Amino acid sequence: MNSVILQLAAKYLRWLLISFAVLALLRGHNNPGGGFIGGLMAGLAIVYKGFAFNAFQVKEKLLKRPERYMGLGLFLILLSFIPSVFAGKPLMTGIWITVPVPFFSGIKLGTPFLFDIGVFFTVIGVTLLFVFSLTQKK
Amino acid sequence: MITFVALPILLPFIFIISLLVFRSDRLAGWLGVFGSGLLILLSGYLFILVQKHGVIALQMGGWEAPFGITLVVDFLSAIMLVVAALIVFSIAIYALRFLPKTIRLNRFFIFFFGLTMGLNGAFVTGDVFNLFVWFEVMLMSSFVLITLGRTKEQLEGGIKYMSLNLIGSLLFLAGVGLLYGKTGTLNMAHLAEILKNDNQAILMNTSAVLFFVAFGIKAAVFPLYFWLPASYHTPNITISSLFAGLLTKVGVYTFIRFFTLFFVHDQQFWHQLLLITAGFTMVAGGMAAAAHYETRRILSYHIISQIGYMIMGLGIFTPLAIAGAIFFTIHNMIAKTNTFLVAGMIAKARGTFELKEVGGLFKQSPFLAILFMVPAFALAGVPPISGFFAKFILIKAGLENGNYVITAVAILTGMLTLYSMIKIWNEAFLKAQPANEYASTPFKKLKFAEYFPSVLLGATSILMGLFAAYLFDFTMNAANQLIDPSLYIETVLKG
Amino acid sequence: MDKIIISIFILAGSFFILVAAIGLLRFKDLYARLHAGTKAPSFGILLLLIGVSIYFNTPVVYIKSLFIIVFIYLTAPLGAHAIAKSFDNKGKNKKQ
Amino acid sequence: MVYILLVFLSASLLIFILPGWLKKQKAILLSFVQFAAFIYFLSHVSEITSYHSKSIFIEWIPQLGLNLEFMLDGLSMVFALLVTGIGALVFLYAKDYMKSYAGTDKFFFYLMLFSGAMLGLVLSGNLIQLFIFWELTSFISFFLISFFHEKESARKAAFQSLYITGFGGLSMLAGIVLLGSVVDSYSFSDWLSNANAIKESNLYLPGLLLILAGIFTKSAQFPFHFWLPGAMQAPAPVSSYLHSATMVKAGIFLLARLSPVLGGTPEWTYIISLTGVLTMLTGSYFAITQTDLKGILAFTTINALGVLVLLLGINTTESIKAAMLFLFIHAFYKATLFMVAGLIEKKTGTRELRQLGGLIKYMPLTFVIAFLALLSMAGLPPLLGFLGKELIYEAKVQSPGIASMILILGVTSNIFMVAVSLYFARKVFLGKPGNFPKQPNERGAAFLIGPGVLALLSLVLGLSPGKLGSAVIKPALSAVLGEVAEVKLKIWHGFNQVFFLSMLTIILGFLLYVAMLKKDKLLIYWKKINDVVFAVQLDEVFAWVMDKFVAVSKLKTKTVQHGYHRLYILTIIVFTSLLLWFQVFVTRSWNFDIPFTLRPFYISGLALVIILASAVSAVSRSRIVTIISMGVAGYGISLIFLYYSAVDLAITQILVETLTLVMFMAILQKLPRFAVLSSKKTRLRDFLIALGFGSVMTILALKAVNVNLNRSISDFYLENSYLKAFGENVVNVILVDFRALDTLGEVTVLTIAAVGVYLLLSKPKSRKL
Amino acid sequence: MNDSISTTVLLIAFSLLLAALILAFTRLLKGPSINDRIAAMDVISIVVMGFILVYSVLINNAMYFDIPIVISLISFIGTVAVSTYLKHKNG
Amino acid sequence: MKILKKTYYLLAFCLFYLFKLVQSNIYIAWDILTPGKQSNPAFVEVPVILNSDTGLLMFSNLLSMTPGTLSLDISRDKKTMLVHVLYYSDEEQIQNGLKEMQQKIKRITG
Amino acid sequence: MEIILAIVVGLLYTVGVYLLLRRSILKFIIGLIFMSNATNLLVFLSAGLVPGSPAFVQAGSGSSAPLADPLPQALVLTAIVIGLGIVVFTLALKYKFFETTGTDDLDQLKKTDN
Numbered sequence A: 001m002n003s004v005i006l007q008l009a010a011k012y013l014r015w016l017l018i019s020f021a022v023l024a025l026l027r028g029h030n031n032p033g034g035g036f037i038g039g040l041m042a043g044l045a046i047v048y049k050g051f052a053f054n055a056f057q058v059k060e061k062l063l064k065r066p067e068r069y070m071g072l073g074l075f076l077i078l079l080s081f082i083p084s085v086f087a088g089k090p091l092m093t094g095i096w097i098t099v100p101v102p103f104f105s106g107i108k109l110g111t112p113f114l115f116d117i118g119v120f121f122t123v124i125g126v127t128l129l130f131v132f133s134l135t136q137k138k
Numbered sequence B: 001m002i003t004f005v006a007l008p009i010l011l012p013f014i015f016i017i018s019l020l021v022f023r024s025d026r027l028a029g030w031l032g033v034f035g036s037g038l039l040i041l042l043s044g045y046l047f048i049l050v051q052k053h054g055v056i057a058l059q060m061g062g063w064e065a066p067f068g069i070t071l072v073v074d075f076l077s078a079i080m081l082v083v084a085a086l087i088v089f090s091i092a093i094y095a096l097r098f099l100p101k102t103i104r105l106n107r108f109f110i111f112f113f114g115l116t117m118g119l120n121g122a123f124v125t126g127d128v129f130n131l132f133v134w135f136e137v138m139l140m141s142s143f144v145l146i147t148l149g150r151t152k153e154q155l156e157g158g159i160k161y162m163s164l165n166l167i168g169s170l171l172f173l174a175g176v177g178l179l180y181g182k183t184g185t186l187n188m189a190h191l192a193e194i195l196k197n198d199n200q201a202i203l204m205n206t207s208a209v210l211f212f213v214a215f216g217i218k219a220a221v222f223p224l225y226f227w228l229p230a231s232y233h234t235p236n237i238t239i240s241s242l243f244a245g246l247l248t249k250v251g252v253y254t255f256i257r258f259f260t261l262f263f264v265h266d267q268q269f270w271h272q273l274l275l276i277t278a279g280f281t282m283v284a285g286g287m288a289a290a291a292h293y294e295t296r297r298i299l300s301y302h303i304i305s306q307i308g309y310m311i312m313g314l315g316i317f318t319p320l321a322i323a324g325a326i327f328f329t330i331h332n333m334i335a336k337t338n339t340f341l342v343a344g345m346i347a348k349a350r351g352t353f354e355l356k357e358v359g360g361l362f363k364q365s366p367f368l369a370i371l372f373m374v375p376a377f378a379l380a381g382v383p384p385i386s387g388f389f390a391k392f393i394l395i396k397a398g399l400e401n402g403n404y405v406i407t408a409v410a411i412l413t414g415m416l417t418l419y420s421m422i423k424i425w426n427e428a429f430l431k432a433q434p435a436n437e438y439a440s441t442p443f444k445k446l447k448f449a450e451y452f453p454s455v456l457l458g459a460t461s462i463l464m465g466l467f468a469a470y471l472f473d474f475t476m477n478a479a480n481q482l483i484d485p486s487l488y489i490e491t492v493l494k495g
Numbered sequence C: 001m002d003k004i005i006i007s008i009f010i011l012a013g014s015f016f017i018l019v020a021a022i023g024l025l026r027f028k029d030l031y032a033r034l035h036a037g038t039k040a041p042s043f044g045i046l047l048l049l050i051g052v053s054i055y056f057n058t059p060v061v062y063i064k065s066l067f068i069i070v071f072i073y074l075t076a077p078l079g080a081h082a083i084a085k086s087f088d089n090k091g092k093n094k095k096q
Numbered sequence D: 001m002v003y004i005l006l007v008f009l010s011a012s013l014l015i016f017i018l019p020g021w022l023k024k025q026k027a028i029l030l031s032f033v034q035f036a037a038f039i040y041f042l043s044h045v046s047e048i049t050s051y052h053s054k055s056i057f058i059e060w061i062p063q064l065g066l067n068l069e070f071m072l073d074g075l076s077m078v079f080a081l082l083v084t085g086i087g088a089l090v091f092l093y094a095k096d097y098m099k100s101y102a103g104t105d106k107f108f109f110y111l112m113l114f115s116g117a118m119l120g121l122v123l124s125g126n127l128i129q130l131f132i133f134w135e136l137t138s139f140i141s142f143f144l145i146s147f148f149h150e151k152e153s154a155r156k157a158a159f160q161s162l163y164i165t166g167f168g169g170l171s172m173l174a175g176i177v178l179l180g181s182v183v184d185s186y187s188f189s190d191w192l193s194n195a196n197a198i199k200e201s202n203l204y205l206p207g208l209l210l211i212l213a214g215i216f217t218k219s220a221q222f223p224f225h226f227w228l229p230g231a232m233q234a235p236a237p238v239s240s241y242l243h244s245a246t247m248v249k250a251g252i253f254l255l256a257r258l259s260p261v262l263g264g265t266p267e268w269t270y271i272i273s274l275t276g277v278l279t280m281l282t283g284s285y286f287a288i289t290q291t292d293l294k295g296i297l298a299f300t301t302i303n304a305l306g307v308l309v310l311l312l313g314i315n316t317t318e319s320i321k322a323a324m325l326f327l328f329i330h331a332f333y334k335a336t337l338f339m340v341a342g343l344i345e346k347k348t349g350t351r352e353l354r355q356l357g358g359l360i361k362y363m364p365l366t367f368v369i370a371f372l373a374l375l376s377m378a379g380l381p382p383l384l385g386f387l388g389k390e391l392i393y394e395a396k397v398q399s400p401g402i403a404s405m406i407l408i409l410g411v412t413s414n415i416f417m418v419a420v421s422l423y424f425a426r427k428v429f430l431g432k433p434g435n436f437p438k439q440p441n442e443r444g445a446a447f448l449i450g451p452g453v454l455a456l457l458s459l460v461l462g463l464s465p466g467k468l469g470s471a472v473i474k475p476a477l478s479a480v481l482g483e484v485a486e487v488k489l490k491i492w493h494g495f496n497q498v499f500f501l502s503m504l505t506i507i508l509g510f511l512l513y514v515a516m517l518k519k520d521k522l523l524i525y526w527k528k529i530n531d532v533v534f535a536v537q538l539d540e541v542f543a544w545v546m547d548k549f550v551a552v553s554k555l556k557t558k559t560v561q562h563g564y565h566r567l568y569i570l571t572i573i574v575f576t577s578l579l580l581w582f583q584v585f586v587t588r589s590w591n592f593d594i595p596f597t598l599r600p601f602y603i604s605g606l607a608l609v610i611i612l613a614s615a616v617s618a619v620s621r622s623r624i625v626t627i628i629s630m631g632v633a634g635y636g637i638s639l640i641f642l643y644y645s646a647v648d649l650a651i652t653q654i655l656v657e658t659l660t661l662v663m664f665m666a667i668l669q670k671l672p673r674f675a676v677l678s679s680k681k682t683r684l685r686d687f688l689i690a691l692g693f694g695s696v697m698t699i700l701a702l703k704a705v706n707v708n709l710n711r712s713i714s715d716f717y718l719e720n721s722y723l724k725a726f727g728e729n730v731v732n733v734i735l736v737d738f739r740a741l742d743t744l745g746e747v748t749v750l751t752i753a754a755v756g757v758y759l760l761l762s763k764p765k766s767r768k769l
Numbered sequence E: 001m002n003d004s005i006s007t008t009v010l011l012i013a014f015s016l017l018l019a020a021l022i023l024a025f026t027r028l029l030k031g032p033s034i035n036d037r038i039a040a041m042d043v044i045s046i047v048v049m050g051f052i053l054v055y056s057v058l059i060n061n062a063m064y065f066d067i068p069i070v071i072s073l074i075s076f077i078g079t080v081a082v083s084t085y086l087k088h089k090n091g
Numbered sequence F: 001m002k003i004l005k006k007t008y009y010l011l012a013f014c015l016f017y018l019f020k021l022v023q024s025n026i027y028i029a030w031d032i033l034t035p036g037k038q039s040n041p042a043f044v045e046v047p048v049i050l051n052s053d054t055g056l057l058m059f060s061n062l063l064s065m066t067p068g069t070l071s072l073d074i075s076r077d078k079k080t081m082l083v084h085v086l087y088y089s090d091e092e093q094i095q096n097g098l099k100e101m102q103q104k105i106k107r108i109t110g
Numbered sequence G: 001m002e003i004i005l006a007i008v009v010g011l012l013y014t015v016g017v018y019l020l021l022r023r024s025i026l027k028f029i030i031g032l033i034f035m036s037n038a039t040n041l042l043v044f045l046s047a048g049l050v051p052g053s054p055a056f057v058q059a060g061s062g063s064s065a066p067l068a069d070p071l072p073q074a075l076v077l078t079a080i081v082i083g084l085g086i087v088v089f090t091l092a093l094k095y096k097f098f099e100t101t102g103t104d105d106l107d108q109l110k111k112t113d114n
Helices: A004-027 A035-054 A060-086 A111-135 B002-021 B025-053 B075-098 B105-124 B128-147 B152-183 B188-196 B201-219 B227-231 B237-261 B267-291 B295-316 B319-350 B366-380 B386-400 B404-430 B448-466 B468-483 B486-494 C002-026 C030-056 C059-086 D002-017 D026-043 D074-100 D104-123 D127-145 D152-183 D188-193 D195-200 D204-218 D227-233 D236-242 D247-262 D266-289 D293-314 D317-348 D364-378 D384-398 D403-429 D446-463 D466-481 D497-518 D520-533 D538-560 D565-586 D601-619 D623-643 D647-668 D680-706 D712-725 D730-738 D740-761 E007-030 E034-059 E062-090 F002-033 F053-065 F091-109 G002-020 G025-046 G070-101
Strands: A096-099 A107-110 B056-059 B070-073 D054-061 D066-072 F042-047 F069-074 F080-085
Touching (some): A035 D647, A035 D730, A035 E062, A060 A111, A060 D740, A107 A111, A111 D740, A111 G070, B002 B025, B002 B056, B002 B070, B002 D740, B025 B056, B025 B075, B070 B188, B075 B237, B075 B448, B105 D740, B128 B152, B128 D740, B128 G070, B152 D565, B152 D680, B152 G070, B201 B237, B201 B267, B237 B295, B237 B319, B237 B468, B267 B295, B267 D538, B295 B386, B319 B386, B319 B448, B319 B468, B366 B448, B386 D152, B448 B468, B468 D054, C002 C030, C002 F002, C030 C059, C030 E034, C030 F053, C059 E034, C059 E062, C059 F069, D002 D026, D026 D074, D026 D104, D066 D074, D066 D104, D066 D127, D074 D236, D074 D446, D104 D247, D127 D227, D127 D236, D152 D195, D152 D227, D152 D538, D188 D195, D195 D204, D195 D247, D236 D293, D236 D317, D247 D293, D247 D317, D266 D293, D293 D317, D317 D364, D317 D384, D364 D384, D384 D403, D403 D497, D565 G002, D601 D623, D623 D647, D623 E034, D623 G025, D647 E062, D680 G002, D680 G025, E034 E062, F002 F053, F002 F091
Antiparallel strands (some): A096 A107
């Protein structure tokens, strides 16, 4: 749809949506959310831009990207398994480190988190591919 | 060491990632062959490990069973892994030459590895829900594979294949839910332990029915097999071969796993049901194969017919019978894939799968004839190739246990198999080439990559026959382990 | 006191949402329905959010409420706009 | 012994890699191999006395009772000698015979393999092993018979023979397994030592019948005999080998082998003798009406097989002695005659009796050989055949019970044989020359070595049978009987009852021959009678049955695999429902202790909305309404999730539901509208089926809810989520940590689905997917 | 936290929302154009958000606050997607 | 200084907006709940004097949120806006009201 | 409440199966979604219902009230996501099929059998 208003809004909304999504991802371990939910939201944010601008005429550039997202996501997932192997524990065992952050008691980071980020990116890619494939103009 | 248990899943996963990232077709071919070759080594190693330890279990994430997901490799899983890897390897090579130009190797191998991943996952997992997930991975890949190429036929077959299988998946999921609702656990070993001491276990029958139907659909048993003949002949022969050897057998594997590990109450009902289904499956498949004149259709129906034997072994439910079922499954996976591979070569030589249109191949290529003969004889049960022993064990088990009717059916179905195999042989090889549009196609000499997979599988079939003792020992051990799963349970829950 | 304010906010919010629904049903053409379906529900949800935020009275909830409000007020008109713009009022698309 | 088998196998494989100059001589080489084996066996004849036998035991699959056991006793010796001896001659014969055909490599390969399999069969001491070789002979004979595979008749005949013998083989396997389960072994020696246990077991009769099915099919007994004439499509060396000494004799061998174990019961005697008699009569009766040289020989073979089976069925010392001797006799003359027939066909280009005649002029030596063999077949002195017939009559005379009946039938059948033999000689060799397609000659002496040697043997052994009797027949007899028996063979027994019978047979046979010769019309009438009485040809019946079977299969397949997708689903659903209802019915006694409540009302309202929405979705004719109602139901479910504390789940459900709706909308416009495609009746039926399924699922759900869940696992998650996995959101922790593998699979599914969707819908211009 | 709100108030709010839901649903079913349905869908999503907010008060759990965010986002994108699609089709 | 001024305008605008909001909702609620038909819908073209995108967006949103108006479309050159008016009475009054609103926004966004 | 939800499950299954048995592929897919929803609800239901106490654990505090069982939630979540992938693929397949053959009628799909 070539609506000027929507295009105007896209600029703001996209970042708002993506920040929502990242928030959902980051808070996922303690609050509702997580990789899938975040990923889907972020994916939809990108989709929204596609809708607002070039009305389903998705350019080649946009179509190549989803696979990269998926590749990156899956690779991150794979990466999250590696520390447990080196730690000599069963595969997929969560390895946690505490990053000291001023004013807080420290933020815990771990491989499950990496795993969730991997899911996040994969889902972005998947959403993009789904939507763009199905809404393609002939 | 124990981490290796997860590698049958992770290895294909790694290759999926690489294929997503590197999109070159040339590289994809190498990656495919290399990856599946690695898989053979890996499963071989696991096989050796299992022989040493009996059962090995990996508690994923370090969460002890039944809290986390446990990956378990016992004798049955190990042998299935090895055979699957072998088939996958052959098909990876086969794909290099037999995929049409319209399908990019890179794409094919993504789904190929997806299928492998799901398959291996289903074999090694010790968790009911996880099994569902791997089933879906496998199915999803197969959905895509079956439509790869997008011809009208494929789409039509794809819709049928997909829809009926999805119903199976949903029933499976419902079964998982009910199972969890009643027992509070998903771990197979834990389930077995809970149900062992449960005098109300008969309540599980309803969930067992759902599993029965779900696996029945996947394994293509009698009243549930419609998707198979409607779809298996539509995709490219590489893909058909991949499906033929692997997909339905996973259903059989789960049948064996579930109905030996924890659905062991109310044996009379289940075994009767399994036997009846098995009988009908054998006859229905065999008869339909007799009626057709297209290689892939004949072979597809044959898959069904032979699923019956495997189910029959489970239904008789003696250690020998289960060993026979496992033996038969292994034999069938290899031989069936091989027949499909050869069917592909026939079609490549002549340009059609219609038996009435081809002929004279015996004269033109005795080598091709031998390639066909080995798996065909294996399927028909000609001694001393693998198929004979598989059938012999089942017949022996059936007769010794007093299941005369099903054994008679099995023997008669053997005749049906023979009929179909002879039909293909007569039509494609012995008969002179009829004068038609296909006659002018010059016969091209087979290249190494084209016949090597078939040679590999054929040699395996023969070796399986000659060294049946080792294999039988192994399947017997597997069967004993299944009949008395205490080691399995112990390893998973306390290992 | 708090209780009363919260109750009022909540009830008012619900009321406005109901109003929107009635309007949606009662109005004759799409544009009129959009008028009803855009303004009232946003307002209703605004009131509800205020009430609920006061009820919980924690910073996180306030921030979240603010987020929702901003978002809704940003998107509700855009949605209405999108619907209206895509509407083909020449009768070609009147049915289905 | 094992080495011999290995040598046979390697020799057969060696054919393909021989260098060119040796390849030309492959037949000689193979013949030499055969001959060497023959000598080997011959050299052991003295060792194999009545009770002494050689045996070798190789473990193969001991768990299944399947080991390689080779044993060489008297019985095996007889067959081994025949297989290798005649084999050597047949190869020699085949060298020249096959010269003009293509693919001789393959041919000799098959033939060598076949003789190896046959040898393995007769040396088997384990019944499963025997079965394996048995099946191998069936299969290799398939290739031999279909050697001229571009002829449809050859293919058909090969298929027929394979199918019938294969079927018999499989039932035999069942029989062996059945009886093997009685003694828990397939080793012949175990069977022998437990013979009584087997006989007394109630599996005896079924087992016997099944094994006999194998034997009868293999040995072409009535009513399975019809594959044998068909098998004449094979090249002559094959016929002469398969139908004289090997293939068809496998059944006889097994019968003899098993007779000490299974024999001696009335069932054995009656079933087998009756079959033998019928076969014998069938063979001789049809032999006369044949006009094809090989056809005549085929039916005389059937006759001989009938005789052998009959003798073994009678199961007395005399009868078995006769059978053993007759084995030799038949092998000698039949191999000779087949070779001669092949020769004639080769030289004249035909084997039709009507086109033949006066060949003595062109092929005198052949005539002599054939004549000797025919005399032996007719049982005229002083040939071995006479000796055999004497013994047979003696055995029949002494047979218990139904002796006179059998005797009469036996004599009748022999009369036919005499007549056929004479007729054969007269028609082919004497009289005026026929109109041959080719001018016959007798060049190529190698042709004649095989038949010559055999014919000579018939004569020599007939004149001095003593050695044969004491060295070969005696151990065989002992092996079959299971006790030492004396054998003294001599040609002259004096004027006794048997001698008169022989004379009677010869005279009557001669008269019949004269009648046939003088009055061609007789034959024609005979034929006409046949056509009326035996209007049903068994091989046509077989073909008809196969055709019908295929037709029925087609029909069945069309009915089951009808192509109506929804009926497939219907079948599956009905099947599932029935099973579930059955189980629910079986386990119907359960206490239900959950109270029915509508509180809280908003959830009840929500439930109502879901139900309404789904009902609307089901019945609506408008696609939009259907899809949107589906969405509403989905959102409703997400709210139920939400109410029951599943926050992440609810969010996911909402997201997914929306995405699904968007996708539906995206493709909806490009799709056609719903049409009313089904009648009211169908819809009602579908609804009832759906309701049946739905209600049973309700019951299942209630049942599951009713069980008090053991929450140990979820409690573990709740306790350890924060302590060990450092996350407050337990669901998320389960997804990424406790059960991360599920998520891995899930993400893979999504990836694959996404790439798949892309491939499915990507633009057609990029043909490369 | 404050002392809990009288459930009566919440139940009244629930009733109002339920009524709104049913009305909007009616519009959803009636149509007549897709655009009307989408508008109805928008309102429904708002109603659902209202439900969730009120419910979170009822059970006194702020965890449910994330859901309205998602719903608002989703309904907006859904609206835009569908109407974009419609526009594309019509124009 | 400028920032302060803008902040002031923004706050003032927010209050204005809030007021409009309450007003519009009560108005529309009244309209919905009372029987009888008062609406007189019409399409009005409004000239746009804003030149920043943000301002335009704000205007369009605000327009939709105030009683009786709904922004439908902006022309490609961002010069005119098509507005649907529910209670059409006097063209000039409407135009003036909208102009006033635009000016308020312009003060913020510049 | 369980009873009502169980009935909802049953009715969802009914609708699902009924739609599966239609001839239109689109209806078939919708039926599939209904089935899938019903199954999800069944799984969720059969593990027992706990209203109003989501499975969130606070640091250190032992849970006083019984929290909802998180495991079925995770299972259903996974199932839903998998279902999404499958449904979208089915839609794509259906769309492509229609594009290629121009029919939505399942009874036209008889060429690959027999």
